[in-house]
Amino acid sequence: MTAADTDRVYALLERYAWNVTAYQIVNPGMEHWFSAGGDAVIGYMRRCGKRVVAGAPVCSEERLSAVLAEWEADCAKHREGPAYFGAAGRLFDRLSRRDDHSTIILGAQPVWNPQRWPEPGAMRASLRAQLSRARNKGVTVQEWSVRDAGSSPELRRVLSEWLAQKPLPSLHFLVEPQTLSNLRDKRIFVAERNGIPVGFLNAAPVPARNGWLTEQFVRGANAPNGTVELLVDNAVRALAAGGAEYVTMGLVPLSSHSRDTAYRNP
Template sequence: MSTAKERVRALVLQYGWNATAYQLLNPGIAHWLSPDGASVVGYEPCRRRLGGRVTMWVAAGEPVCAPKDVEAAVDSFEAAAHAEGCDVCWFGADARLRVVRTGRPGYSEMTLGAQPVWDPHRWEAILAGKASLRAQLNRARNKGVTVTRWPSAIATDHPALQRCLGEWLAGRGLPTLHF
Protein backbone atom coordinates (compact mmCIF):
# COMPACT_ATOMS: atom_id res chain seq x y z
CA MET A 1 0.00 0.00 0.00
CA SER A 2 1.43 3.38 -0.95
CA THR A 3 1.47 6.47 1.20
CA ALA A 4 -0.82 9.36 0.32
CA LYS A 5 2.16 11.34 -1.02
CA GLU A 6 3.15 8.44 -3.30
CA ARG A 7 -0.45 8.13 -4.51
CA VAL A 8 -0.61 11.86 -5.31
CA ARG A 9 2.64 11.59 -7.28
CA ALA A 10 1.39 8.54 -9.18
CA LEU A 11 -1.87 10.30 -10.11
CA VAL A 12 -0.03 13.44 -11.25
CA LEU A 13 2.38 11.41 -13.37
CA GLN A 14 -0.45 9.36 -14.87
CA TYR A 15 -3.12 12.04 -15.39
CA GLY A 16 -1.41 15.44 -15.01
CA TRP A 17 -2.12 17.28 -18.23
CA ASN A 18 -1.10 20.87 -17.48
CA ALA A 19 1.39 22.84 -15.40
CA THR A 20 -1.07 23.31 -12.54
CA ALA A 21 -1.33 19.56 -11.95
CA TYR A 22 2.37 19.35 -11.18
CA GLN A 23 2.04 22.06 -8.51
CA LEU A 24 0.38 19.43 -6.34
CA LEU A 25 3.83 17.90 -5.77
CA ASN A 26 5.12 21.07 -4.08
CA PRO A 27 5.57 21.04 -0.31
CA GLY A 28 2.93 22.85 1.71
CA ILE A 29 -0.10 22.10 -0.44
CA ALA A 30 -2.89 20.04 1.13
CA HIS A 31 -4.26 17.02 -0.72
CA TRP A 32 -7.74 15.56 -0.85
CA LEU A 33 -7.81 12.01 -2.20
CA SER A 34 -11.09 10.48 -3.33
CA PRO A 35 -12.24 7.53 -1.21
CA ASP A 36 -11.25 5.10 -3.99
CA GLY A 37 -7.85 6.80 -4.47
CA ALA A 38 -8.55 7.44 -8.16
CA SER A 39 -8.42 11.24 -7.99
CA VAL A 40 -6.69 14.01 -6.09
CA VAL A 41 -7.28 17.72 -5.61
CA GLY A 42 -4.54 19.95 -4.26
CA TYR A 43 -5.84 22.85 -2.20
CA GLU A 44 -5.00 25.54 0.31
CA PRO A 45 -7.29 25.94 3.33
CA CYS A 46 -7.91 29.70 3.70
CA ARG A 47 -9.40 32.01 6.29
CA ARG A 48 -11.61 34.89 5.22
CA ARG A 49 -10.42 36.95 8.17
CA LEU A 50 -6.98 36.94 9.73
CA GLY A 51 -7.06 34.65 12.74
CA GLY A 52 -10.49 33.31 11.86
CA ARG A 53 -11.40 29.72 11.12
CA VAL A 54 -10.82 28.10 7.75
CA THR A 55 -13.83 28.91 5.57
CA MET A 56 -12.55 28.29 2.05
CA TRP A 57 -10.69 25.52 0.25
CA VAL A 58 -8.89 27.10 -2.71
CA ALA A 59 -8.28 24.29 -5.18
CA ALA A 60 -5.18 24.29 -7.38
CA GLY A 61 -6.72 23.63 -10.78
CA GLU A 62 -9.02 20.77 -11.61
CA PRO A 63 -8.98 17.32 -10.03
CA VAL A 64 -6.15 15.14 -11.28
CA CYS A 65 -7.79 11.93 -12.44
CA ALA A 66 -9.02 10.10 -15.51
CA PRO A 67 -11.13 12.45 -17.65
CA LYS A 68 -14.22 10.29 -17.08
CA ASP A 69 -13.87 10.80 -13.29
CA VAL A 70 -13.64 14.62 -13.22
CA GLU A 71 -17.29 15.29 -12.41
CA ALA A 72 -17.43 12.71 -9.60
CA ALA A 73 -14.16 14.05 -8.16
CA VAL A 74 -15.47 17.63 -8.23
CA ASP A 75 -18.70 16.57 -6.51
CA SER A 76 -16.84 14.57 -3.83
CA PHE A 77 -14.26 17.30 -3.15
CA GLU A 78 -16.97 19.94 -2.79
CA ALA A 79 -18.97 17.64 -0.49
CA ALA A 80 -15.87 17.11 1.70
CA ALA A 81 -15.29 20.87 1.93
CA HIS A 82 -18.95 21.55 2.74
CA ALA A 83 -18.84 18.86 5.46
CA GLU A 84 -16.05 20.92 7.06
CA GLY A 85 -18.14 24.11 6.79
CA CYS A 86 -16.07 25.45 3.90
CA ASP A 87 -16.81 26.82 0.45
CA VAL A 88 -14.69 25.96 -2.60
CA CYS A 89 -12.90 28.23 -5.03
CA TRP A 90 -11.46 26.52 -8.11
CA PHE A 91 -8.36 28.58 -8.94
CA GLY A 92 -6.43 28.01 -12.15
CA ALA A 93 -9.11 25.62 -13.38
CA ASP A 94 -9.65 25.22 -17.08
CA ALA A 95 -11.71 23.35 -19.66
CA ARG A 96 -12.27 20.12 -17.74
CA LEU A 97 -13.97 21.90 -14.87
CA ARG A 98 -15.87 24.20 -17.19
CA VAL A 99 -17.38 21.20 -18.98
CA VAL A 100 -18.83 19.70 -15.79
CA ARG A 101 -19.93 22.97 -14.13
CA THR A 102 -21.19 25.29 -16.88
CA GLY A 103 -24.80 26.22 -16.33
CA ARG A 104 -25.04 24.92 -12.78
CA PRO A 105 -26.42 27.34 -10.19
CA GLY A 106 -23.96 28.70 -7.64
CA TYR A 107 -20.99 28.93 -10.00
CA SER A 108 -19.42 31.90 -11.67
CA GLU A 109 -16.29 32.18 -13.74
CA MET A 110 -13.60 34.81 -14.14
CA THR A 111 -10.65 34.61 -16.51
CA LEU A 112 -7.48 35.94 -14.88
CA GLY A 113 -5.02 34.98 -17.57
CA ALA A 114 -4.00 32.22 -19.89
CA GLN A 115 -1.14 29.80 -19.99
CA PRO A 116 0.42 28.75 -23.24
CA VAL A 117 0.34 25.06 -24.03
CA TRP A 118 2.64 23.57 -26.63
CA ASP A 119 3.11 20.04 -27.89
CA PRO A 120 6.85 19.32 -27.50
CA HIS A 121 6.70 16.99 -30.51
CA ARG A 122 5.97 20.08 -32.62
CA TRP A 123 8.57 22.34 -30.96
CA GLU A 124 10.44 23.28 -34.15
CA ALA A 125 7.22 24.22 -35.97
CA ILE A 126 5.99 26.14 -32.92
CA LEU A 127 9.20 28.17 -32.76
CA ALA A 128 9.03 28.85 -36.50
CA GLY A 129 5.50 30.22 -36.13
CA LYS A 130 5.88 32.30 -32.94
CA ALA A 131 8.15 35.33 -33.26
CA SER A 132 7.38 36.43 -29.69
CA LEU A 133 8.49 33.06 -28.31
CA ARG A 134 11.73 33.21 -30.33
CA ALA A 135 12.31 36.72 -28.97
CA GLN A 136 11.83 35.55 -25.37
CA LEU A 137 14.27 32.67 -25.85
CA ASN A 138 16.83 34.96 -27.52
CA ARG A 139 16.49 37.50 -24.70
CA ALA A 140 17.16 34.81 -22.10
CA ARG A 141 20.10 33.47 -24.12
CA ASN A 142 21.57 36.98 -24.49
CA LYS A 143 21.34 37.50 -20.74
CA GLY A 144 23.21 34.25 -20.14
CA VAL A 145 20.24 32.34 -18.74
CA THR A 146 20.86 28.60 -18.68
CA VAL A 147 18.81 25.70 -17.40
CA THR A 148 20.27 22.86 -15.39
CA ARG A 149 18.24 19.97 -14.04
CA TRP A 150 18.70 19.45 -10.31
CA PRO A 151 17.69 16.27 -8.52
CA SER A 152 15.04 16.90 -5.87
CA ALA A 153 17.55 16.02 -3.12
CA ILE A 154 19.54 19.14 -4.08
CA ALA A 155 16.63 21.45 -4.97
CA THR A 156 14.50 20.72 -1.90
CA ASP A 157 15.16 23.44 0.67
CA HIS A 158 18.22 24.73 -1.24
CA PRO A 159 19.23 28.03 0.44
CA ALA A 160 19.52 29.96 -2.85
CA LEU A 161 16.06 28.81 -4.00
CA GLN A 162 14.55 29.57 -0.58
CA ARG A 163 16.10 33.06 -0.63
CA CYS A 164 14.76 33.70 -4.16
CA LEU A 165 11.29 32.50 -3.14
CA GLY A 166 11.37 34.61 0.03
CA GLU A 167 12.32 37.75 -1.91
CA TRP A 168 9.59 37.13 -4.47
CA LEU A 169 6.91 36.47 -1.83
CA ALA A 170 7.93 39.56 0.16
CA GLY A 171 6.77 41.71 -2.74
CA ARG A 172 3.32 40.14 -2.85
CA GLY A 173 0.33 41.30 -0.81
CA LEU A 174 -1.64 38.05 -0.74
CA PRO A 175 -0.98 34.96 1.39
CA THR A 176 0.96 32.08 -0.13
CA LEU A 177 -1.23 29.47 -1.80
CA HIS A 178 1.67 26.99 -2.27
CA PHE A 179 0.85 26.50 -5.95
Protein backbone atom coordinates in the same frame (compact mmCIF):
# COMPACT_ATOMS: atom_id res chain seq x y z
CA MET B 1 1.30 14.57 4.96
CA THR B 2 2.62 11.12 5.78
CA ALA B 3 5.14 9.33 3.58
CA ALA B 4 2.42 6.90 2.53
CA ASP B 5 0.09 9.74 1.53
CA THR B 6 2.92 11.42 -0.38
CA ASP B 7 3.44 8.24 -2.39
CA ARG B 8 -0.32 8.04 -3.05
CA VAL B 9 -0.36 11.62 -4.33
CA TYR B 10 2.59 11.07 -6.66
CA ALA B 11 1.15 7.81 -7.98
CA LEU B 12 -2.05 9.64 -8.95
CA LEU B 13 -0.11 12.58 -10.41
CA GLU B 14 2.03 10.31 -12.55
CA ARG B 15 -1.07 8.59 -13.91
CA TYR B 16 -3.71 11.31 -14.18
CA ALA B 17 -2.16 14.81 -14.00
CA TRP B 18 -3.88 16.77 -16.80
CA ASN B 19 -4.27 20.26 -15.36
CA VAL B 20 -1.00 22.16 -15.77
CA THR B 21 -0.93 23.10 -12.07
CA ALA B 22 -1.33 19.49 -10.92
CA TYR B 23 2.17 19.15 -9.50
CA GLN B 24 1.65 22.29 -7.40
CA ILE B 25 -0.59 20.28 -5.07
CA VAL B 26 2.58 19.06 -3.36
CA ASN B 27 3.61 22.62 -2.49
CA PRO B 28 4.15 23.43 1.20
CA GLY B 29 0.97 24.13 3.14
CA MET B 30 -1.36 22.13 0.91
CA GLU B 31 -3.97 19.81 2.39
CA HIS B 32 -5.05 16.71 0.49
CA TRP B 33 -8.39 15.00 0.06
CA PHE B 34 -8.66 11.50 -1.41
CA SER B 35 -11.78 10.05 -2.96
CA ALA B 36 -13.38 7.09 -1.21
CA GLY B 37 -12.16 4.81 -3.96
CA GLY B 38 -8.61 6.15 -3.70
CA ASP B 39 -8.50 6.96 -7.41
CA ALA B 40 -8.53 10.76 -7.08
CA VAL B 41 -6.80 13.46 -5.05
CA ILE B 42 -7.43 17.17 -4.58
CA GLY B 43 -4.90 19.64 -3.20
CA TYR B 44 -6.40 22.65 -1.45
CA MET B 45 -6.02 25.33 1.21
CA ARG B 46 -8.62 26.67 3.62
CA ARG B 47 -9.40 30.39 3.48
CA CYS B 48 -12.40 32.33 4.87
CA GLY B 49 -14.72 29.35 5.07
CA LYS B 50 -13.72 28.06 1.64
CA ARG B 51 -11.66 25.15 0.47
CA VAL B 52 -9.65 26.65 -2.39
CA VAL B 53 -8.66 23.92 -4.82
CA ALA B 54 -5.27 24.14 -6.51
CA GLY B 55 -6.31 23.68 -10.12
CA ALA B 56 -8.51 20.63 -10.50
CA PRO B 57 -9.05 17.13 -9.12
CA VAL B 58 -6.34 14.70 -10.20
CA CYS B 59 -8.30 11.79 -11.63
CA SER B 60 -9.40 10.21 -14.89
CA GLU B 61 -11.65 12.30 -17.11
CA GLU B 62 -14.36 9.66 -16.85
CA ARG B 63 -14.43 10.02 -13.08
CA LEU B 64 -14.26 13.82 -12.91
CA SER B 65 -17.97 14.54 -12.45
CA ALA B 66 -18.38 11.86 -9.79
CA VAL B 67 -15.26 13.05 -7.95
CA LEU B 68 -16.54 16.63 -7.97
CA ALA B 69 -19.86 15.49 -6.49
CA GLU B 70 -18.12 13.51 -3.75
CA TRP B 71 -15.75 16.38 -2.97
CA GLU B 72 -18.47 19.01 -2.79
CA ALA B 73 -20.58 16.75 -0.56
CA ASP B 74 -17.61 16.51 1.81
CA CYS B 75 -17.22 20.30 1.74
CA ALA B 76 -20.90 20.72 2.62
CA LYS B 77 -20.60 18.17 5.41
CA HIS B 78 -17.93 20.35 7.02
CA ARG B 79 -19.82 23.58 6.23
CA GLU B 80 -17.14 24.81 3.87
CA GLY B 81 -17.67 26.06 0.34
CA PRO B 82 -15.64 24.80 -2.63
CA ALA B 83 -13.69 27.23 -4.82
CA TYR B 84 -11.50 26.29 -7.76
CA PHE B 85 -8.46 28.38 -8.68
CA GLY B 86 -7.14 27.74 -12.18
CA ALA B 87 -10.17 25.68 -13.26
CA ALA B 88 -9.27 25.41 -16.93
CA GLY B 89 -10.32 23.07 -19.69
CA ARG B 90 -12.56 20.17 -18.80
CA LEU B 91 -13.18 21.34 -15.22
CA PHE B 92 -14.22 24.79 -16.43
CA ASP B 93 -16.47 23.21 -19.05
CA ARG B 94 -18.34 21.27 -16.37
CA LEU B 95 -18.62 23.96 -13.72
CA SER B 96 -19.40 26.92 -15.97
CA ARG B 97 -22.66 25.28 -17.09
CA ARG B 98 -23.99 24.91 -13.57
CA ASP B 99 -26.34 27.42 -11.96
CA ASP B 100 -24.79 26.85 -8.52
CA HIS B 101 -21.33 28.00 -9.66
CA SER B 102 -20.03 31.27 -11.07
CA THR B 103 -16.79 31.92 -12.94
CA ILE B 104 -14.25 34.71 -13.20
CA ILE B 105 -11.64 34.61 -15.94
CA LEU B 106 -8.22 35.37 -14.46
CA GLY B 107 -6.15 35.48 -17.64
CA ALA B 108 -4.90 33.30 -20.48
CA GLN B 109 -2.32 30.56 -20.82
CA PRO B 110 0.20 30.35 -23.68
CA VAL B 111 0.73 26.83 -25.01
CA TRP B 112 3.20 25.41 -27.54
CA ASN B 113 3.93 22.09 -29.16
CA PRO B 114 7.68 21.75 -28.56
CA GLN B 115 7.95 19.55 -31.65
CA ARG B 116 7.20 22.71 -33.64
CA TRP B 117 9.56 25.00 -31.73
CA PRO B 118 11.19 27.24 -34.36
CA GLU B 119 14.83 27.10 -35.32
CA PRO B 120 16.79 30.27 -34.40
CA GLY B 121 16.63 31.62 -37.93
CA ALA B 122 12.82 31.57 -37.86
CA MET B 123 12.52 33.40 -34.54
CA ARG B 124 11.73 37.07 -34.15
CA ALA B 125 14.75 39.33 -34.44
CA SER B 126 14.28 40.62 -30.89
CA LEU B 127 14.38 37.07 -29.48
CA ARG B 128 17.42 36.12 -31.55
CA ALA B 129 19.16 39.22 -30.22
CA GLN B 130 18.47 38.22 -26.62
CA LEU B 131 19.82 34.71 -27.20
CA SER B 132 22.93 36.19 -28.80
CA ARG B 133 23.48 38.59 -25.90
CA ALA B 134 23.51 35.75 -23.40
CA ARG B 135 25.76 33.54 -25.53
CA ASN B 136 28.17 36.42 -26.21
CA LYS B 137 28.47 36.94 -22.45
CA GLY B 138 29.51 33.31 -22.07
CA VAL B 139 26.23 31.90 -20.76
CA THR B 140 25.66 28.20 -21.35
CA VAL B 141 22.78 25.96 -20.27
CA GLN B 142 23.02 22.42 -18.92
CA GLU B 143 20.43 20.08 -17.48
CA TRP B 144 21.22 19.08 -13.91
CA SER B 145 20.08 15.99 -12.08
CA VAL B 146 17.36 16.47 -9.48
CA ARG B 147 19.80 15.27 -6.84
CA ASP B 148 22.48 17.82 -7.74
CA ALA B 149 20.00 20.68 -8.06
CA GLY B 150 18.25 19.94 -4.78
CA SER B 151 21.49 19.96 -2.82
CA SER B 152 23.18 22.90 -4.56
CA PRO B 153 23.97 25.96 -2.41
CA GLU B 154 24.70 27.86 -5.63
CA LEU B 155 21.14 27.42 -6.90
CA ARG B 156 19.80 28.50 -3.52
CA ARG B 157 21.99 31.59 -3.77
CA VAL B 158 20.56 32.37 -7.22
CA LEU B 159 17.03 31.87 -5.88
CA SER B 160 17.71 34.19 -2.94
CA GLU B 161 19.09 36.87 -5.27
CA TRP B 162 16.01 36.59 -7.48
CA LEU B 163 13.58 36.85 -4.56
CA ALA B 164 15.48 39.84 -3.18
CA GLN B 165 14.66 41.70 -6.42
CA LYS B 166 10.91 41.28 -5.85
CA PRO B 167 9.22 44.20 -4.04
CA LEU B 168 6.27 42.15 -2.76
CA PRO B 169 6.17 39.08 -0.48
CA SER B 170 5.74 35.60 -1.95
CA LEU B 171 2.16 34.51 -2.63
CA HIS B 172 2.79 30.77 -2.14
CA PHE B 173 -0.15 28.45 -3.02
CA LEU B 174 0.32 27.93 -6.79
CA VAL B 175 3.28 30.31 -7.05
CA GLU B 176 5.48 28.79 -4.37
CA PRO B 177 9.05 30.10 -4.86
CA GLN B 178 10.79 27.56 -2.62
CA THR B 179 10.84 24.73 -5.13
CA LEU B 180 14.35 23.37 -4.69
CA SER B 181 13.44 21.29 -1.65
CA ASN B 182 11.09 19.07 -3.67
CA LEU B 183 12.09 18.36 -7.26
CA ARG B 184 10.63 14.88 -7.61
CA ASP B 185 9.73 14.08 -11.25
CA LYS B 186 10.89 17.53 -12.42
CA ARG B 187 13.62 18.61 -14.84
CA ILE B 188 16.10 21.36 -14.01
CA PHE B 189 18.02 23.49 -16.50
CA VAL B 190 20.82 25.70 -15.19
CA ALA B 191 22.41 28.73 -16.86
CA GLU B 192 26.11 29.08 -16.03
CA ARG B 193 28.68 31.74 -16.74
CA ASN B 194 32.32 30.79 -16.26
CA GLY B 195 31.09 27.68 -14.46
CA ILE B 196 29.01 29.64 -11.94
CA PRO B 197 25.18 29.35 -11.94
CA VAL B 198 23.42 32.61 -12.81
CA GLY B 199 19.90 31.30 -13.40
CA PHE B 200 17.75 28.21 -13.63
CA LEU B 201 14.44 26.91 -14.96
CA ASN B 202 12.48 24.04 -13.50
CA ALA B 203 9.81 22.17 -15.42
CA ALA B 204 6.98 20.17 -13.85
CA PRO B 205 5.41 17.29 -15.78
CA VAL B 206 1.86 17.16 -17.11
CA PRO B 207 1.81 13.40 -17.81
CA ALA B 208 -1.74 13.10 -19.16
CA ARG B 209 -0.84 15.59 -21.90
CA ASN B 210 2.68 14.31 -22.53
CA GLY B 211 3.78 17.77 -21.56
CA TRP B 212 5.46 20.14 -19.14
CA LEU B 213 4.86 23.35 -17.24
CA THR B 214 7.85 25.69 -17.08
CA GLU B 215 7.22 26.33 -13.42
CA GLN B 216 9.90 28.85 -12.57
CA PHE B 217 12.41 31.08 -14.37
CA VAL B 218 14.97 32.27 -11.86
CA ARG B 219 17.51 34.96 -12.78
CA GLY B 220 20.38 35.76 -10.42
CA ALA B 221 21.73 39.23 -9.71
CA ASN B 222 24.62 38.84 -12.18
CA ALA B 223 22.73 37.14 -15.00
CA PRO B 224 23.32 38.87 -18.36
CA ASN B 225 20.40 39.97 -20.52
CA GLY B 226 18.98 37.05 -22.46
CA THR B 227 19.66 34.46 -19.76
CA VAL B 228 15.98 33.56 -19.26
CA GLU B 229 15.36 33.40 -23.01
CA LEU B 230 18.34 31.07 -23.42
CA LEU B 231 17.04 28.87 -20.58
CA VAL B 232 13.60 28.61 -22.17
CA ASP B 233 15.00 27.85 -25.62
CA ASN B 234 17.29 25.11 -24.34
CA ALA B 235 14.63 23.62 -22.07
CA VAL B 236 11.96 23.44 -24.77
CA ARG B 237 14.40 21.81 -27.20
CA ALA B 238 15.38 19.24 -24.58
CA LEU B 239 11.72 18.51 -23.79
CA ALA B 240 11.01 18.11 -27.50
CA ALA B 241 13.92 15.68 -27.82
CA GLY B 242 12.29 13.64 -25.05
CA GLY B 243 9.09 13.37 -27.09
CA ALA B 244 7.00 16.02 -25.32
CA GLU B 245 4.08 17.43 -27.29
CA TYR B 246 2.89 20.14 -24.93
CA VAL B 247 4.60 22.93 -23.03
CA THR B 248 3.17 25.96 -21.25
CA MET B 249 4.44 28.79 -19.09
CA GLY B 250 1.21 28.75 -17.11
CA LEU B 251 -1.30 31.47 -16.40
CA VAL B 252 -0.65 35.02 -17.59
CA PRO B 253 -2.83 37.05 -15.19
CA LEU B 254 -5.25 39.54 -16.75
CA SER B 255 -4.33 38.52 -20.29
CA SER B 256 -7.24 38.68 -22.73
CA HIS B 257 -5.55 36.87 -25.61
CA SER B 258 -7.56 33.65 -25.39
CA ARG B 259 -9.16 32.77 -28.73
CA ASP B 260 -11.99 30.92 -27.00
CA THR B 261 -14.92 33.24 -26.36
CA ALA B 262 -16.06 30.95 -23.52
CA TYR B 263 -13.02 32.12 -21.55
CA ARG B 264 -14.10 35.73 -21.26
CA ASN B 265 -15.83 37.60 -18.49
CA PRO B 266 -19.27 39.08 -19.19
